[in-house]
Amino acid sequence: MRPRQLLGRAVDLLFPLRCAGCGAFDTPLCARCEAALQPAIGPGRCGFCSAAWEGEGFCPRCFGWRELAGVRAVCEHTGAARALVHRLKYERYRALAPLMANRLAAAAASLPVDGWVAVPLHLRRERERGFNQAELLLRHAGLPPAPARLRRLRHTGSQVRRTAAQRAAALAGAFACEGPPLEGLRIGIIDDVITSGATVRECARALLDHGARETWALSFTRASLDLTRLHASIED
Ligand SMILES: [Zn+2]
Ligand SMILES: [Zn+2]
Structure with missing residues (x-):
């Protein structure tokens, strides 16, 4: 760690409440940075997967995503939004969860979902981190939980620097559903960030194997992967 980073970390410890965008004191996100968040819903976004897309209809990233009825996100994975995701996950800054969860709850209100689940971490990863960020967001959002929950069967390792195809292969069969069957229910999946969509x-x-009728995914940020490379530099 360079001296500057070290100093930054020391300042963070002394003054933990600083804006994720500009570093202003006494707020996790100041009004100016909040207004500057790039919404991931509306014009300039894919109507199916919410990635940045200026073309007609759906973008090529989500071609063939038949498991899902759609993907929604609060904002693009950039600037202050990206910093919020990183701080929550890698710096374990749990105080950010309510702020992010409020926005998730507002976005969730427009989706036809009967019950929600969080993307699970492998137990080993959850123990390292001390919490599952997706579960924390779901809890703070106050959304109705689904009667069954997801479990991660395998530790899939870091997904950073894997291509979309490599991510999909690494994750195949990595999750199972536990609890009463979801017969006829429309289930929403919460995550902090959606990148390749493989997770x-x-x-x-x-x-769906557990009986769900339809599934939706909702995340705080949506990383619009470079269409020419479909290569990501962050964890799903
Ligand atoms: Zn700010
Ligand atoms: Zn799309």
């Missing part, structure tokens, strides 16, 4: 698609498959 939520695999979760959706497990939910």
Whole structure:
């Protein structure tokens, strides 16, 4: 860690409440940075997967995503939004969860979902981190939980620097659904960030196998992968 980073970390410890965008004190996200968040819903976004897309109809990223009825996100994975996701997950800054969850809850209100599940972490990862960020967001959002929940069967390792195809292969069959059958229910899947979509698609498959009628995915940020490379530099 360089001296500057070290100093930054020391300041964070002394003054934990600073804006994720500009570093202003006494707020996790100041009004100016909140207004500057790039919404992932509306014009310029794919109507199916919510990635950045200026073309007609759906973008090529989500071609063939039959497991899902759609993917929604609060904002693009950039700037202050990206910093919020990183702080919650890697810096274990749990105080950010209510702020992010409020926005998730507002986005969830427009989706035809009967019950929600969180993308699970492998137990080993959850123990390292001390919590599952998706579960924390779901809890703070106050959304109705589904009668069954997802479990991660395998530790899939870091997904960073894997291509979309490599991610999909690594995640195949990685999730199972536990609890009463979801017969006839429309289930929503919550995650902090959706990147290649491989994780939520695999979760959706497990939910459909367990009887769910339809699945939706909702995340705080949507990373619009470069269409020419479909290569990501962050965890799903
Ligand atoms: Zn700010
Ligand atoms: Zn799309």
